[in-house]
Amino acid sequence: MIADNNVELCEILDRYLSSQPDVTVVGTAYDGEQCLAMIAEHQPDVVILDITMPKLDGIAVMERLATLGVQPRPRVIVLTAMGREDIIQRLTALGADYFVVKPFNLDVLVERIRQFGPGGSEYTVVKEESAAAQYPVTVDWESQVTQMLHELGIPPHFKGYAYLRDAVVMVLQDEQLLGGTLTKRLYPALAEKYETSPAGVEAAVRNAIIAGWENGNRELLEQLIGKGRRDRFPTNSMVIAHLADYLRFRAPGGRAARAQ
Numbered sequence: 001m002i003a004d005n006n007v008e009l010c011e012i013l014d015r016y017l018s019s020q021p022d023v024t025v026v027g028t029a030y031d032g033e034q035c036l037a038m039i040a041e042h043q044p045d046v047v048i049l050d051i052t053m054p055k056l057d058g059i060a061v062m063e064r065l066a067t068l069g070v071q072p073r074p075r076v077i078v079l080t081a082m083g084r085e086d087i088i089q090r091l092t093a094l095g096a097d098y099f100v101v102k103p104f105n106l107d108v109l110v111e112r113i114r115q116f117g118p119g120g121s122e123y124t125v126v127k128e129e130s131a132a133a134q135y136p137v138t139v140d141w142e143s144q145v146t147q148m149l150h151e152l153g154i155p156p157h158f159k160g161y162a163y164l165r166d167a168v169v170m171v172l173q174d175e176q177l178l179g180g181t182l183t184k185r186l187y188p189a190l191a192e193k194y195e196t197s198p199a200g201v202e203a204a205v206r207n208a209i210i211a212g213w214e215n216g217n218r219e220l221l222e223q224l225i226g227k228g229r230r231d232r233f234p235t236n237s238m239v240i241a242h243l244a245d246y247l248r249f250r251a252p253g254g255r256a257a258r259a260q
Helices: 008-020 030-041 058-068 086-094 106-114 141-152 159-173 181-194 197-216 220-226 236-249 256-259
Strands: 046-050 075-080 099-100 125-126
Touching: 008 106, 008 256, 030 046, 030 058, 046 058, 046 106, 058 075, 058 086, 075 086, 099 106, 099 159, 125 181, 141 159, 141 220, 141 236, 159 197, 159 236, 197 220, 197 236, 220 236
Parallel strands: 046 075, 075 099, 099 125
Antiparallel strands: none
16 A cells, blocks of 8 residues: 555555566555545555655654554555655654655565565665666756646745755755754755845745745645645645655656666
8 A cells, every 4th residue: 555645656656666576556645634534434454655755744644554453464565855854763763664765766665565465574674775876976856846836826925935946956955954954954054145035945845835825726736735735725844755755756866766
């Protein structure tokens, strides 16, 4: 079973895994509550679980998994764009079986599913290192982000447009800027660059996202942030994280290219 609020990623995973003769995808969930309901209904052998989902995140799903009483308990492969050791330690304590840091190789993922599925070999909790080094070093992230913001309809004359563009580029270059360090490191760095305050950066990014949400390509933005967020206004961190993840996914040598 697949649980991730990135619709395009779910479709890629579904197509790829379904093409494997020994793998059956029994369902796809786009938020944490749907994920738990589908685990109870389908009782899958393996769950591919994203950390950043609406309603309930991956940690909350793991916390509640034991209460479902599903036997045998499904083995859980966690997808993460952050690779933070504190999050990994928490999920390990909750029973996660394996970790794959985005972007990842689809061939490696399906081998891990075979390994942890019925009849698979004995296993230990492991973190698969990021495949980011496989990306060409010549990827022009600024151009990629600029094009994406244009597709989303973020007004370029808003101050927050430049802040949002730079924020996504910075996260693409350093995933550790996500999470709690967004306000501690990313906003202050942008404030120093543009000679303003961190609060000013945050507010300007918010205004740019609001403008895109209300007058831009909301359908595309909803696709990026996931079905579970429909009719709910996305936060700065969610937009930045999903834009970065989508662009990694779309980059030459990324998951989409390897899935062809």
